[in-house]
Amino acid sequence: MYPLWEVPVLSAGFILGIIATFHILPSHLSTSAMWFNVFIETKAYRENRPELLEFIKKYALLLLVFAYVTGTLSGIGIWFSATVASPRAISGLIHNYVWGWATEWIFFIIEVLGIMIYYYTLGKVEPRIHLKLGWIFAIGSWTTMVIIVGILAFMLTPGKWLETGGFFDGFFNQTYFPQLLMRSSFMFAIAGIYAIAVATTIKNLEVKKYIMKQASIWGIVGIIAGILFFFLYLKSLPPHNRELLTILNIGSLKNTIIASLGFIFLYLILVYIRPQIIKLPIAVISIVIIFAGIFATERIREMLRKPYIFGNFMYSNQFIAKDLPAKGVKNEVEYINTVGILQVVPFVPEDLRIIREENQFQAGKLIALIQCSSCHALGDSGVRPLKPLVKRIGINEPEVADAWLEAIGSYPYMPPFLGTAEERRALALYLSSLAK
Amino acid sequence: MNISQMVQGLVDPMGIPFYPIVFIILSVLTFAIHIMFVNFVVGSAFFAFYGAIKGGQYWSRLTKSLIKVTPITNSVAILIGIAPLLFVQVVYDPFWYVSNTLSAWWVIGFILFLLIAYSSAYVFYFKYESSPGVGKLAGLIAVVMFVLSAYVMHSLNYQALLPEKWLSWYIKGLEVDTSGTSLHASQIPRLLHFLVPAFAMIGIYFMLYAWYFSKREDFSADYLNWVANLGAKLALYGSLVQAVVGFWWLLSVPSKFSFHTNPFFILALLSAIVLIAYLFKAQKNPISSAVPSIVLAFITILFMASAREALRLLYLTEVNYSPFTYKVNIDWGSTVLFFATFIMGLVIVGYQVAVAYLSGRQTRVLEETPQLRKWGSLSIALLLAWLVIVAGLGIIITIRNFF
Numbered sequence: 001m002y003p004l005w006e007v008p009v010l011s012a013g014f015i016l017g018i019i020a021t022f023h024i025l026p027s028h029l030s031t032s033a034m035w036f037n038v039f040i041e042t043k044a045y046r047e048n049r050p051e052l053l054e055f056i057k058k059y060a061l062l063l064l065v066f067a068y069v070t071g072t073l074s075g076i077g078i079w080f081s082a083t084v085a086s087p088r089a090i091s092g093l094i095h096n097y098v099w100g101w102a103t104e105w106i107f108f109i110i111e112v113l114g115i116m117i118y119y120y121t122l123g124k125v126e127p128r129i130h131l132k133l134g135w136i137f138a139i140g141s142w143t144t145m146v147i148i149v150g151i152l153a154f155m156l157t158p159g160k161w162l163e164t165g166g167f168f169d170g171f172f173n174q175t176y177f178p179q180l181l182m183r184s185s186f187m188f189a190i191a192g193i194y195a196i197a198v199a200t201t202i203k204n205l206e207v208k209k210y211i212m213k214q215a216s217i218w219g220i221v222g223i224i225a226g227i228l229f230f231f232l233y234l235k236s237l238p239p240h241n242r243e244l245l246t247i248l249n250i251g252s253l254k255n256t257i258i259a260s261l262g263f264i265f266l267y268l269i270l271v272y273i274r275p276q277i278i279k280l281p282i283a284v285i286s287i288v289i290i291f292a293g294i295f296a297t298e299r300i301r302e303m304l305r306k307p308y309i310f311g312n313f314m315y316s317n318q319f320i321a322k323d324l325p326a327k328g329v330k331n332e333v334e335y336i337n338t339v340g341i342l343q344v345v346p347f348v349p350e351d352l353r354i355i356r357e358e359n360q361f362q363a364g365k366l367i368a369l370i371q372c373s374s375c376h377a378l379g380d381s382g383v384r385p386l387k388p389l390v391k392r393i394g395i396n397e398p399e400v401a402d403a404w405l406e407a408i409g410s411y412p413y414m415p416p417f418l419g420t421a422e423e424r425r426a427l428a429l430y431l432s433s434l435a436k
Numbered sequence: 437m438n439i440s441q442m443v444q445g446l447v448d449p450m451g452i453p454f455y456p457i458v459f460i461i462l463s464v465l466t467f468a469i470h471i472m473f474v475n476f477v478v479g480s481a482f483f484a485f486y487g488a489i490k491g492g493q494y495w496s497r498l499t500k501s502l503i504k505v506t507p508i509t510n511s512v513a514i515l516i517g518i519a520p521l522l523f524v525q526v527v528y529d530p531f532w533y534v535s536n537t538l539s540a541w542w543v544i545g546f547i548l549f550l551l552i553a554y555s556s557a558y559v560f561y562f563k564y565e566s567s568p569g570v571g572k573l574a575g576l577i578a579v580v581m582f583v584l585s586a587y588v589m590h591s592l593n594y595q596a597l598l599p600e601k602w603l604s605w606y607i608k609g610l611e612v613d614t615s616g617t618s619l620h621a622s623q624i625p626r627l628l629h630f631l632v633p634a635f636a637m638i639g640i641y642f643m644l645y646a647w648y649f650s651k652r653e654d655f656s657a658d659y660l661n662w663v664a665n666l667g668a669k670l671a672l673y674g675s676l677v678q679a680v681v682g683f684w685w686l687l688s689v690p691s692k693f694s695f696h697t698n699p700f701f702i703l704a705l706l707s708a709i710v711l712i713a714y715l716f717k718a719q720k721n722p723i724s725s726a727v728p729s730i731v732l733a734f735i736t737i738l739f740m741a742s743a744r745e746a747l748r749l750l751y752l753t754e755v756n757y758s759p760f761t762y763k764v765n766i767d768w769g770s771t772v773l774f775f776a777t778f779i780m781g782l783v784i785v786g787y788q789v790a791v792a793y794l795s796g797r798q799t800r801v802l803e804e805t806p807q808l809r810k811w812g813s814l815s816i817a818l819l820l821a822w823l824v825i826v827a828g829l830g831i832i833i834t835i836r837n838f839f
Contacts, residue, residue, distance in 0.1 A: 002446065002533050003606045005540035006614040015544060069507075069554050072514055077547040083525075084540035084616065087533035088448075091525065095450040098459075098526050099770035105518050106781035112515050113785060116508055117792045124795050125802040132812035133791060136784060139819040146826065160837045167453065167770035172833040320449070327765045329449045346442040349607050362610045369614065 001318060001345045002087040004369055011383040012085035013374060019077040024294050025287075026071030028183075030111065031145045032191035033063050034118075034138035036218060040211065041134060045127045051204050053122070055211050059198045060119045068115055086374065088318035089309045096161075096170065097151050104147040110140035145187070149180045156304060157238055158311035165326030170311065178236045182229035186294070189222030191215075193264070193290055196271055197283035205276075212275035219268040223261065240312075241304040244413060248303050253296040260293025306413035309374075315415035317374045333418060341419035345370055355422050364430030367423055371415075387434045396435040401428035439599050440756040446530035451763035454771045456527050460745060460759060463523035468741040470520055471630065472734060473513035478582050478631060479638025480506045481557060485575035488564065494662050501645065503561040503571075506578070510554055527759035531596035531752070538605050539592060540616030546588045553581035583631070590627040591619045597751040625685035632681050633737075636674030640733055642667025643718070643726035650723060651797050660723070668722035671729065672715040679708065693750045700746040704739035711736045773826075780822060784815040 005012045037059050044052035082090045094101065114137030121130060150171035154161065159173030195215035202208045237245070267286050271278055309316045313324065320332045336344050342353050342363060355363045368378055368386065377385040395401045405424050409416025417424055437445070452459065480502045487499030524532050536543050556578040564571035595601075598621055605620045606613055646664035649655040682705075689695045711732045718725035749758070790811065795802040804812075 003537040003602075004612070004614045005537050005616040012540070019547075065558060068511065069558065070551070072511065073547055073551045073554065076514070076518065077544075080536075080543050080547055083533065083536050084543050087537055091448045091529050091533060092450060094522065094525050095448045095452060095529075097770075098522060099453060099767070099774040101522055102462075102519065102774045103770075103777045105515075105522070106777050108518070109515055110781065110784055110788070112511055113788045113792075116511065117788050121791065121795050121802075123801075125791060126804050128804050129791055129802060129808065129812065132816060133788065135816050136788065136812075136819065139816065139823070140784070143819065143823065146823065165450075165765065167767045168829065168833050169837065172830040172837070174834075174838055176830065177834065324450070327450045328763070344445075346437055346445055347603070347606055347612065349610050349612070351610055359610065366612065369612070 001347070001370065003347045004373060005084050006369070006373060006378070008379075009377070009382045011373070011375075011377050012081075014383050016078065016081040016085045019074055019081050021295050021298070023071065023074040023078055024298065025291055026067040027075065028187055028190045028294070029194050030063060030067040030071050030115075031141045032187040033059060033067070033194060034115075034134055034141060035188065036191040036195050036215065037063075038131065038134040038138050040214065041127075041131060045131070051207050052210075054204065055195075055199065055202055055207060057119075057122055058201065059195060060115065060122065062194070062198055064115050064119045068112060072112070086309060086318055089314055092314055093151065093155070093310060096165075096167065097154075100147055100151055100167070100171065104144050107140050107144045107147070111137055111144065114140060142184070142187075145183060146180065149183060150176055152301075153179050155310040156241065156301060157236075158313065161311060162313065162322060162324065163326070165324055174238065175233060175236045178229055178233035182226055182233050185222050185226035185229055187222070189219045189226060189264070189268075190290065192217075192219030192222060192268070193283075193286055196278060197280065197287060199275075200278055200280040200283050209275045212271050212278065216268045216272040216275075220265070220272070223265055223268070227261065237304070240412070244304050244306060245300075247412060248306075250300055250303065253300050256296040257293050257300075260289050260296070264290050264293070303413075307411075307415040317371050317415060319415070319418055321415070333416070336418045337420065339420075340423055341367060341370060342423060355426050360426045360429055361433070363423070364426035364428070367419065367427045368430055371418060371427070386431065390431050390435045394435075395432055398425065398428045398432045401432040404428075405431075443530045443599055443755050443757050446534070447762070448529050449763075451765040452526055453765060453767035455764060456759045456762045459523045459526045463520045463527075464741045464745050465738070466516060466519035466523070467744075468734070468738045470513060470516040471741065472637060472737050473509055473516055474586070474630075475634040475637035476509045476641055477506060477513050478579075478586070478634035479641065480509060481553075481575070481579045481582055482634065483638055484560065485572065485579055488568070488572050488575055494659055497659060498642075498663060500564070503557070503564055503575070506557045507554065507561060510557060510582075514550070514554075527762055528596065528748075528752075530757075531599065532592075534599070534602050535592050535595035538595065538602065538616065539619050542588050542616075542619050543592065546585055546592075549581045549585045549588065553578045553585060556581065586631055587622070587627060588619070590630060591622045594623055594626065595619075595621050597748065599752075599755050623688060625681060625688045628681045629678070629685045632678045633674065636671050636678055637733065639667045639670030639672070639674055640726070640729045643671065643722045643729055647723050647726035648797065652799060654799055664722035664726070665719075668715070668719050668725070671733075672712070672719065675708070675712050675715055679712065682708070689747065693747065695747060695750070698743065698746055698750075700739070700743040704736065704743040707732070707736040707739045777822065780818045783811075783818060787811045787815045 007015055037056055040052055041056050044050060044056065079090070114133065118130070118133045118137055121133065125133075153173055153176045154170045157173045157175045158170050159176075160166070161170030161173070163169075192215040195218075196212055199208050199211040199215065202211065234242075234245075264286060267282075267289075305316075307315055308321065309318065313320065313322050315321050319336070320329065323329065323331050332344070342348050342355070348366065352359055352363045352366055365378075372378070372386060375384055376389065377383050378387075379385060380387050390396075390401070393404065395404055402425055405417045405428055408414050417427070419427075484499050484502035484506055487495040487502065556574040559574035560571050560578060563574065601621070605618070642663050644667075646660040646667065650657075650660055686696060686701075695701050711729075714725070714729065714732055718729055752758070787808075791802070791808070794808075
């Protein structure tokens with residue numbers, strides 16, 4: 001277990017969440033936009049409509065400057081913030097999927113060089129060459145999604161990986177294809193929605209109308225397909241995750257998704273019927289609304305992983321829950337319960353390793369930090385803060401807290417307490433003090 | 437629990453999917469490319485700003501070129517930087533993760549500084565002509581932020597080499613410091629040894645610039661000669677200063693490592709001497725010396741990156757850590773996936789770069805030669821073949837495992 005990072009009020013996970021949420025905006029744009037762009041560019045050359053190139057250039061510039069500056073950095077930002085928020089989890093993922101990420105990296109190079117060369121060579125190379133550059137970019141960029149979805153899906157549903165430890169057994173798990181199909185469909189809708197925003201800035205009215213109509217068709221088809229695959233995705237979830245779907249408090253997230261999809265669907269129909277009335281502010285608001293829907297979906301997906309952080313293998317607090325014989329890994333639960341958490345974790349003040357009456361409270365606090373802080377802020381406020389939580393449950397005596405901790409693993413979304421009975425009593429003392 | 441046991445306890449229990457030496461070689465190779473581009477970025481950001489302040493016909497023209505390429509080289513630098521950072525986390529995970537968590541806000545800050553630098557570089561590009569004041573300010577911000585990012589990354593890497601200090605940085609009496617607000621260690625000569633070469637490397641970059649555009653009729657020979665001569669001087673004097681910094685850095689390395697006798701260090705030193713000797717000669721004819729200069733410079737960087745790795749191994753031997761004893765759980769499938777994709781990537785990236793190279797070297801529209809046509813079609817075919825193979829594999833595994 002590594003040193004911990006606490007972020008006052010918010011929590012470390014929240015910082016990761018902010019960056020990951022923002023990343024959705026540029027990342028889905030970057031994988032999708034060029035499909036639409038190449039589609040329009042092909043029409044421009046085939047039907048000899050050079051006026052369409054104005055749109056091509058504008059859309060490519062949005063990609064270059066917005067999607068690739070903020071997309072690259074927020075993508076790396078997810079990795080960096082996960083590194084400091086949950087180092088053992090990112091380490092576990094990397095030690096399984098390093099070649100996956102390294103492979104994705106090659107496609108990153110293709111797409112980033114792709115957008116720069118595509119943008120700067122527009123009009124400077126023959127159309128045949130330029131279209132090839134566009135196709136290479138479009139396919140290469142989508143392939144990054146083909147790879148990352150494998151790792152994302154693995155985090156929730158590790159498939160046969162727990163038995164075999166195999167890269168592809170975890171990668172091609174039961175939710176992989178439904179999720180890939182769902183994301184790819186919504187990706188085309190997002191390409192359309194962004195294209196509409198770009199089209200509002202185009203001066204040539206005919207071009208504007210044409211792009212908007214085409215883009216709205218992409219959007220409508222993408223959304224319908226996405227919704228169908230969404231149900232397939234739900235169906236592919238294993239029983240434990242489906243059970244969480246009914247237990248967890250996700251009502252407002254669900255409503256956000258439904259409202260967002262409903263709004264976007266009506267908006268796209270409006271764009272199709274009356275492209276001329278769409279102005280930039282409405283188009284930007286629509287991007288924000290689809291973004292809210294995606295955000296809610298991603299949040300639910302992350303919550304469904306509980307009590308694990310990945311692969312039904314590592315708990316949210318980064319302790320290994322299960323054996324993985326294929327890689328010679330033992331779970332840490334039994335060992336910690338025998339030896340004690342304060343003995344096992346390296347970054348512990350020496351005076352706290354053995355609990356005595358005078359250090360019991362401090363030890364309890366440190367145990368809370370180690371075991372609870374990845375999901376619960378220790379103070380009054382922040383993400384799922386412990387203080388109001390213990391008050392609500394009514395844990396005001398150490399004995400009550402101790403009994404509660406002993407049974408905590410029976411919540412389907414909570415990891416069990418890890419440590420000796422003495423350590424549990426120390427944590428109980430600390431928790432009950434919060435309620436006072 | 438002593439430090440050595442602590443480090444062993446942190447090592448990821450899942451092992452690694454291939455032999456450690458392969459990850460180390462890939463990490464050194466990609467780091468060398470990364471740091472070369474970092475030098476280009478820092479150098480071009482610096483001279484873009486300098487040229488904007490200095491003014492004059494030639495400097496203005498050079499600045500206009502530099503503000504266009506800074507975001508591009510920066511993008512490549514970031515992109516290539518992903519790989520060494522990934523491989524470091526494979527074989528040196530305990531060191532990297534402790535260093536990062538102890539300075540967590542700086543890890544997040546690094547991203548923010550880079551974002552500001554990157555955006556400022558674009559503002560400089562788009563605004564320089566319409567509002568030079570804003571452009572110059574953005575240019576200055578970019579330089580400062582790039583240097584700050586370099587400082588943070590240096591510090592995170594250096595802290596990783598000092599495991600004996602970690603506990604004292606984290607534990608305060610009975611409390612632990614979970615704030616992540618401090619950078620705990622840095623070594624100025626080491627940082628300078630990464631940054632000073634920006635002057636030498638941008639010099640070689642200027643020589644390459646003059647060589648590349650020498651075929652274009654819209655670039656005057658006088659201007660290109662001026663850029664090439666400036667570049668050759670920068671390359672030479674930058675390298676000489678770097679040599680001095682190098683000795684300063686060598687003196688700051690703990691003497692117990694006797695690093696001056698290390699074969700990797702000696703190789704790096706020899707290649708640096710050859711480079712400097714060549715740069716002396718290159719002053720006479722900088723344009724035709726451009727390509728050999730960059731080749732020699734890259735070889736030097738590669739040897740220096742290897743020496744850096746050798747030094748890291750020495751530091752970590754102090755806590756009985758060796759990446760070569762890392763538990764290996766070979767995964768042939770994903771290893772083959774990576775290397776096959778890597779080779780395919782060379783073909784495709786080669787095509788993209790070839791188009792950019794050919795198109796930039798002439799003013800008229802680039803026509804598709806039969807070779808380019810084949811190369812382009814092959815690139816697309818490879819991408820599609822990759823998808824078909826991976827999807828096929830996915831379908832087979834899904835059917836086998838779940839139906």
